[in-house]
Amino acid sequence: MAAGVAAWLPFARAAAIGWMPVANCPMPLAPRDQSKRQDELIVLNVSGRRFQTWRTTLDRYPDTLLGSTEKEFFYNEETKEYFFDRDPDAFRSVLNFYRTGKLHYPRYECISAYDEELAFFGIIPEIIGDCCYEEYKDRKRENAERLMDDQEENKDVKLPNMNFRETMWRAFENPHTSTMALVFYYVTGFFIAISVITNVVETVPCGSTPNQKDVPCGERYTVAFFCMDTACVMIFTVEYLMRLFAAPSRYRFMRSVMSIIDVVAILPYYIGLVMTNNEDVSGAFVTLRVFRVFRIFKFSRHSQGLRILGYTLKSCASELGFLLFSLTMAIIIFATVMFYAEKGSSSSKFTSIPASFWYTIVTMTTLGYGDMVPKTIAGKIFGSICSLSGVLVIALPVPVIVSNFSRIYHQNQRADKRRAQKKARLSRIRIAKMGSSNAYLQSKRNGLFNELLYLTGSEGEELHRSKTTSLLESQHHHLLHCLEKTTAHEFVDEQMYEQNCTENPLQSFPSQSPSLSSHEGFTSTCCSRRSHKSIPLPNSSMSTTHTHMHSQGLQELSAIDIQCVEQPCHGTSRSSLNLNPNEKSQLNNRAQQITTAIISLPSPPPLTSDGVGHGPPNPPATISTTVSSNIVKVSAL
Amino acid sequence: MSSRRRRCKRQLIKFTQHIARLISGTLKSDNEDEELESTTERYQPENLEQLQSQTHFSRQELQLLYRGFKNECPSGVVNEDTFKNIYALFFPMGDSAKYAYFLFNAFDKDQNGSLSFEELVCDLSVLLRGTTEEKLNWAFNLYDINKDGHITKEEMFDTLKSIYDLMGKSIHPRLKDEAVRQHVRMFFQKMDINQDGVVTIDEFIDCCQKDENIMQSLKIFDNAV
Numbered sequence: 128m129a130a131g132v133a134a135w136l137p138f139a140r141a142a143a144i145g146w147m148p149v150a151n152c153p154m155p156l157a158p159r160d161q162s163k164r165q166d167e168l169i170v171l172n173v174s175g176r177r178f179q180t181w182r183t184t185l186d187r188y189p190d191t192l193l194g195s196t197e198k199e200f201f202y203n204e205e206t207k208e209y210f211f212d213r214d215p216d217a218f219r220s221v222l223n224f225y226r227t228g229k230l231h232y233p234r235y236e237c238i239s240a241y242d243e244e245l246a247f248f249g250i251i252p253e254i255i256g257d258c259c260y261e262e263y264k265d266r267k268r269e270n271a272e273r274l275m276d277d278q279e280e281n282k283d284v285k286l287p288n289m290n291f292r293e294t295m296w297r298a299f300e301n302p303h304t305s306t307m308a309l310v311f312y313y314v315t316g317f318f319i320a321i322s323v324i325t326n327v328v329e330t331v332p333c334g335s336t337p338n339q340k341d342v343p344c345g346e347r348y349t350v351a352f353f354c355m356d357t358a359c360v361m362i363f364t365v366e367y368l369m370r371l372f373a374a375p376s377r378y379r380f381m382r383s384v385m386s387i388i389d390v391v392a393i394l395p396y397y398i399g400l401v402m403t404n405n406e407d408v409s410g411a412f413v414t415l416r417v418f419r420v421f422r423i424f425k426f427s428r429h430s431q432g433l434r435i436l437g438y439t440l441k442s443c444a445s446e447l448g449f450l451l452f453s454l455t456m457a458i459i460i461f462a463t464v465m466f467y468a469e470k471g472s473s474s475s476k477f478t479s480i481p482a483s484f485w486y487t488i489v490t491m492t493t494l495g496y497g498d499m500v501p502k503t504i505a506g507k508i509f510g511s512i513c514s515l516s517g518v519l520v521i522a523l524p525v526p527v528i529v530s531n532f533s534r535i536y537h538q539n540q541r542a543d544k545r546r547a548q549k550k551a552r553l554s555r556i557r558i559a560k561m562g563s564s565n566a567y568l569q570s571k572r573n574g575l576f577n578e579l580l581y582l583t584g585s586e587g588e589e590l591h592r593s594k595t596t597s598l599l600e601s602q603h604h605h606l607l608h609c610l611e612k613t614t615a616h617e618f619v620d621e622q623m624y625e626q627n628c629t630e631n632p633l634q635s636f637p638s639q640s641p642s643l644s645s646h647e648g649f650t651s652t653c654c655s656r657r658s659h660k661s662i663p664l665p666n667s668s669m670s671t672t673h674t675h676m677h678s679q680g681l682q683e684l685s686a687i688d689i690q691c692v693e694q695p696c697h698g699t700s701r702s703s704l705n706l707n708p709n710e711k712s713q714l715n716n717r718a719q720q721i722t723t724a725i726i727s728l729p730s731p732p733p734l735t736s737d738g739v740g741h742g743p744p745n746p747p748a749t750i751s752t753t754v755s756s757n758i759v760k761v762s763a764l
Numbered sequence: 765m766s767s768r769r770r771r772c773k774r775q776l777i778k779f780t781q782h783i784a785r786l787i788s789g790t791l792k793s794d795n796e797d798e799e800l801e802s803t804t805e806r807y808q809p810e811n812l813e814q815l816q817s818q819t820h821f822s823r824q825e826l827q828l829l830y831r832g833f834k835n836e837c838p839s840g841v842v843n844e845d846t847f848k849n850i851y852a853l854f855f856p857m858g859d860s861a862k863y864a865y866f867l868f869n870a871f872d873k874d875q876n877g878s879l880s881f882e883e884l885v886c887d888l889s890v891l892l893r894g895t896t897e898e899k900l901n902w903a904f905n906l907y908d909i910n911k912d913g914h915i916t917k918e919e920m921f922d923t924l925k926s927i928y929d930l931m932g933k934s935i936h937p938r939l940k941d942e943a944v945r946q947h948v949r950m951f952f953q954k955m956d957i958n959q960d961g962v963v964t965i966d967e968f969i970d971c972c973q974k975d976e977n978i979m980q981s982l983k984i985f986d987n988a989v
Contacts, residue, residue: 135836135853137829137892139850141891143985144902145906145907148907148968148972148978149923151947153977153980153981154981156984157987166828
């Protein structure tokens, strides 16, 4: 119901008295207004800016947030107002909607921010008034196109499990993804060029022998040209068959424009091979050779500009159709007029109306060859009108086509630019994200010891913990921890996971340094900076760079801990601790990046003295089990 | 015949004007500006105390009513189109144009084509807080389209048809013209005491006061504000 209805309802109900005398049966009872309260002012505090309005104003739209009881959730008892932590500028439009019944879209507002505000307050955007609706829709479409462009680039991403066919298709569609594809791309481009040049040169007269007139090259060097043609067609055929094989949907591929062009380009050759040297059909055979020129369209796979042009023409199809139609009409009219005007004059070239078509077209497009000229006065008058109107008719649809082309071209430019910016942007975002996940892993190790220390009643460490992580963060980390326990899997550092699962584990990881430096901000472990430099070092140097305690047991512990962490990846059980020393040292290497927190905290001894009584020289397996069992106990609290 | 000739002459004049404009190159918008007259009227109601004395509403109620009214019609008056649009909102499934027209005429006492706030509020106070005789008077005024003091069968048919039109097409059982006529006949049977084919105000009020149903239903909107 619109605002108007609410205000006019009393009038409408009163006017219903007029139905009473004509009604033949008793009326139903009217609903009672239970809460007969006076209209009161409501204060809406939006991020500090106070808006006031009548309660009935808000009640006009009961299916929105402000009009329903949903706003009670935002009621602040102390200040007796409704507090919303939203943008006050956008709220203006929302409140005006309640007041006037019309929703306006302010031009300075970002479209997605506005959409979010509307969604928050439960208002559907379709109510936007006519004055602003077009602008809103335009901006929304622009935004959607932009987002769509972003999504399209994801198809460049290589999926981990692509079979041969999918890889091939990806190589065909995006040549810059692999070297082979690039080579293939250039080779086919080269052969298309060769083929087109051959077709052209074939007809050039080259070198006349003394006793014959000029012969085109094609007839002179028949064998050479035939070989070249064969080679090109071979390449094209192979390419087409490979594309056909790799296409995810063969039927759709065969229907696409590019494949039709491919087929048309190579078919004449095969037809020529098959056909006999018959007199009747050789005429048709010559015609078929014309189709060879279609090979030039194969270039559109290689050239983006050609594709844009083709797309523009397709999208302007209606304007082109209009142009054609109006031209045809004008041609027929003027041709008829010219024919009858010139009928009288002798030796007139305007022998029939179709013959005058040629004159009309040449004149309207302002070509003016001059092979047909009107001689009578009437003919000249009508001829001049014809040329003037020709200019107009052709000039009208052209700007539409041009503006379409310009829009599509700029869109393409924008897409390219965005692609370049996107890479940089994504890497920066990834760094920030890894920072937070590393913070979790780090505080997990902090937390390991903190929980155990809690058991032993050491309060100094609790203070330390609260200094380094806020309550929110520690609750979040606790939640993640619970998740780990539920699923019996653990979080690992993302890069560690990738490297473990896909590549040679012994590589050094210089790329991890940015992640470390970024999570310096989260925790103030003093080792982080040091370990940043010590990444590819073996076991022994670790002990020299860290000034904190690093007993062998500690190192083993850290190794073990990481061992547990990497379990989901390796798919090994705890018994992998019985690895040969090589792998252990590998693990230690990798351990360097994320063991900083462990090393910074003092004393693993409390761990072992806790209740199990095992010292460091105990087999690592036991320690790990005690560690984990302790953890289980603590979190069960 | 002469009107046709006049129309021809008018169109010829317009055509020559058009050709003249074409030759001289004037654009259409150049000479249409002076034709625009500002048609906005502004109307202020009488003050609150006077309205309070004229109607049965309390001060707060008048305030509430005026605020809603002014929000919808900032210029202070309602014209027929607005009225029609409002009723179209209330009865979206049917055609409310005719009924809105009758209502508008019933409200518009001085027949000047627009309703001011006073007219609306006075009528409203009658309808919601007045005596039954006043209400029946108002209803009679509604049915009497040409305000001559009699309700004829045609007037009643028009009014009833407009009320039925409010329902729209999707009703059960399907509406037939015959049903409306039947209703008119029933009404006249009841109201037209002296069987002279028209219903006068006294006949109307008398009959209605005798009918329990009607008396009861006149009271149901009493707490509408």
